[in-house]
Amino acid sequence: MFxxxxxxxxxxxxxxxxxxxxxxxxxxxxxxxxxxxxxxxxCWQGDDVVGFENVSGTSGGGIMATGNYPGRAxxxxxxxxxxxxxxxxxxxxxxxxxxxxxxxxxxxxxxxxELTVEHFQRWIDWAKDKGIxxxxxxTFFAHPLADSGYxxxxxxxxxxxxxxxHGKRSREIAAAIGKALxxxxxxxxxxxxxxxxxxxxxxxxxxxxxxSLDEVLEQKFSRDYLVDAVESKLFGIGSESYVVGSHExxxxxxxxxxxxxxxxxxxxxxxxxxxxxxxxxxxxxxxxLLLHVSRGVRWDSDHVVIFNDDTLSxxxxxxxxxxxxxxxxxxxxxxxxxxRITAWVTGTRAxxxxxxxxxxxxxHLLVEAEESGNLGNRLALMEEFKSLPFGAVWNKYCADNNxxxxxxxxxxxxxxxxxxxxxx
Ligand code: RNT
Ligand code: ZN
Numbered sequence: 558m559f560x561x562x563x564x565x566x567x568x569x570x571x572x573x574x575x576x577x578x579x580x581x582x583x584x585x586x587x588x589x590x591x592x593x594x595x596x597x598x599x600c601w602q603g604d605d606v607v608g609f610e611n612v613s614g615t616s617g618g619g620i621m622a623t624g625n626y627p628g629r630a631x632x633x634x635x636x637x638x639x640x641x642x643x644x645x646x647x648x649x650x651x652x653x654x655x656x657x658x659x660x661x662x663x664x665x666x667x668x669x670x671e672l673t674v675e676h677f678q679r680w681i682d683w684a685k686d687k688g689i690x691x692x693x694x695x696t697f698f699a700h701p702l703a704d705s706g707y708x709x710x711x712x713x714x715x716x717x718x719x720x721x722x723h724g725k726r727s728r729e730i731a732a733a734i735g736k737a738l739x740x741x742x743x744x745x746x747x748x749x750x751x752x753x754x755x756x757x758x759x760x761x762x763x764x765x766x767x768x769s770l771d772e773v774l775e776q777k778f779s780r781d782y783l784v785d786a787v788e789s790k791l792f793g794i795g796s797e798s799y800v801v802g803s804h805e806x807x808x809x810x811x812x813x814x815x816x817x818x819x820x821x822x823x824x825x826x827x828x829x830x831x832x833x834x835x836x837x838x839x840x841x842x843x844x845x846l847l848l849h850v851s852r853g854v855r856w857d858s859d860h861v862v863i864f865n866d867d868t869l870s871x872x873x874x875x876x877x878x879x880x881x882x883x884x885x886x887x888x889x890x891x892x893x894x895x896x897r898i899t900a901w902v903t904g905t906r907a908x909x910x911x912x913x914x915x916x917x918x919x920x921h922l923l924v925e926a927e928e929s930g931n932l933g934n935r936l937a938l939m940e941e942f943k944s945l946p947f948g949a950v951w952n953k954y955c956a957d958n959n960x961x962x963x964x965x966x967x968x969x970x971x972x973x974x975x976x977x978x979x980x981x
Contacts, residue, residue, distance in 0.1 A: 561962045566952050573949035580919040580942075584950050587916045590881070591954060596908050597652040597692045597743070597887035600659055602901050603630045603639045605893040608658025608699060618698025618749030619793020619800075620859065624894025628977025633661045635980065637683050642973050643901040644687070646966040648909065648958035652689055652740075654887055655680060657727055658696040669700060670722035674733035681737050690740035692887065695727035697748040709769035710750045710762040710801040717769060720748075724773030728783060735782030743847055743885050745820050746773070747788035751796025762801045770810065774817060784885070786847040787811065788820035791827060794856070812842060822849035822889055823867060824858025833870035837878050846880075849889035850908055859890045862904035868911045876915035886912070896977070898970050906966075913954065914947050 574584045605622035609632060630636035636659070644651060657669060660676035667676060674681075684691050697708040697720060705711060708720040728744050735742035750762065774785055789804040790796075804826070811819045819839055821832045832848070839846050850871060852860040862868055875884050888908060892900045919942060926935040955962045961969060 558964045558967070560965055561952060561956075563956060566949075566956045566962060569946070569949035570953035573946035573953075576946055577917060577919075577950070580945070581921060582917055582919050584917065584953075587913065587950065588954050588957065590916055591649055591909070591913055594881050594886065594912055595650055595652045595690065596905055596912070597654045597690075597885065598640070598643070598647075598901060598905055599654040599888050599890075600636055600640065601656055602888075602891050602904075603636045603897050605629055605897075606656075606699075606891050608656065608696065609633065609661060610658055610699075618703060619751065619790075619796045620698070620749070620891075621794055621857075622859075622891040622893040624892060626894055626896060628974075628980050629893070629897070631980065633659070633679055637680075638976070639898055640901075642969070642976075643898050643905070644689075646898075646902045646960055646969055647905045648955045648960045650689055651905065652692055652887075653680075653684060654692040654694065656694045656696045657723070657730070658699060669696065670719050670726065672723070672726050672730060674730045674737075677730060677734060681734060684738055690738050690742070691734050692743040692745070692885075693727060693731035693734060694745045694747065695724050697723070697746075697750075703749065706752060706796070707750045707762065707801070708748050709746075709773070710748070710766035712761065712765060717765065721769050721772045724769070725776065728773065728776065728778065728785065732778040732783040741780065741782055741784050743784045743786055743887070745786040745788055745847060745849075745887075746770070747790070747820070747822075748802055749793060749796060750802060751790075751793060751800035752798055753795050754798050756799045759799060763806055766801050766806070767810065774814075777816075784845065784847075785817045786820045786885075787817060788822055788825070788847075788849065790822065790825040790858075793858075808839075818843060818845045818847055818885075820847040820849060822851055822858065823871065824849075824851040824853035824860075824889075826853075828853060828855065831867050831870065833867070833874045836871070836874045836880070836884070840878055840880055840883060845883050845885070847885045847887060849887055851889045859892075861890050861892050861895075861900045862888060862907050864907040864910050864914075868907060869914060872908075872911035872915035873918065875912075876918060877920055881912075896970055896974070898973060898977075899967075902966060902970065910947075910951055913951055917945065917947055917950060918942060 711717040731742040731744035789807040
């Protein structure tokens with residue numbers, strides 16, 4: 558494989574800088590801007606969404622990690638070790654996204670309605686040490702009380718109460734994390750609730766869900782520590798015919814309250830529907846938005862993110878709306894069939910590339926063509942901009958951030974296979 562010398566990186570960058578400058582884009586400034594746009598990396602790619610609660614089997618709740626690549630992280634230390642490796646191959650400052658199921662309870666059984674921030678202290682210390690932020694998610698699946706298929710929308714009052722309590726505790730934990738790390742923690746509520754076959758009554762559960770969310774979100778926290786989000790879905794495995802928390806449901810919910818934002822997951826819509834065009838609509842009504850950048854492939858909503866048109870148009874939309882300070886960019890995928898570090902690094906580097914590509918776009922020239930009514934030029938420029946020397950700027954950004962340039966990181970993962978293969 559080809560290894561870039563620093564001389565090559567510098568020379569190519571100097572040439573690229575000149576080209577972009579001619580189009581009115583300052584590449585140095587773009588690299589500075591990149592630093593202010595953290596991508597939130599989900600911990601659950603590292604262990605196939607299993608968690609540390611010693612309940613074996615699949616993740617349940619309408620999602621499923623397939624594959625059996627060796628070396629799945631089995632505890633907090635292994636997961637952090639793996640994330641350390643991945644983070645060392647990803648340029649810039651990322652965030653880390655946790656789920657309540659990654660609580661560390663020292664072998665004690667602590668149910669989800671009993672969790673407190675102390676069960677996440679190791680994560681907090683680790684993140685503090687690295688100077689990164691943490692985001693959080695209550696876990697409303699992989700639990701006996703989720704087996705009915707319903708959690709916050711459950712007509713069974715005992716089950717519902719349990720999940721409401723879990724939701725409340727998760728917000729407390731998230732706010733404490735945000736405070737400890739001095740960076741607002743995004744707490745994202747996603748519930749799997751839904752039904753395989755046609756329900757006779759769709760509305761009762763939606764009404765219950767609204768009530769439950771109101772209860773969970775009742776306590777006020779400082780926006781400096783906590784940002785509340787709700788994530789919609791169209792269908793999942795075993796919830797093909799009905800998902801209580803649909804897009805329309807949560808759109809309505811976030812419009813009805815100022816203090817909760819919407820989460821759009823790229824894999825949660827009709828298979829040919831993309832989320833890029835939704836961004837500007839939502840930002841017309843809301844100041845903030847959470848994205849789960851993922852890749853849907855047929856029935857699966859969670860393939861590893863790649864630098865494709867969908868990912869790119871999401872980034873372009875954020876850039877064109879001038880909204881990188883309003884949109885929380887998180888990743889959500891899990892592939893157990895390939896090296897899990899490779900999955901993290903590929904997906905995150907792809908997302909960062911898309912962000913950088915969008916920042917390097919001479920958008921003002923596109924808008925100028927549009928405003929002057931020259932739509933032929935708008936299209937022509939869009940096409941020509943696709944071959945601007947973006948790769949040279951990306952390589953320079955990696956080099957400046959002391960992470961491998963080009964394909965070099967793949968060797969690092971290869972060396973790390975030794976650690977993975979020792980986990981028998
Ligand atoms: C599931 C949602 C959700 C989960 C994670 C594990 O369809 O996308 O975000 O993937 O919470
Ligand atoms: Zn998601």
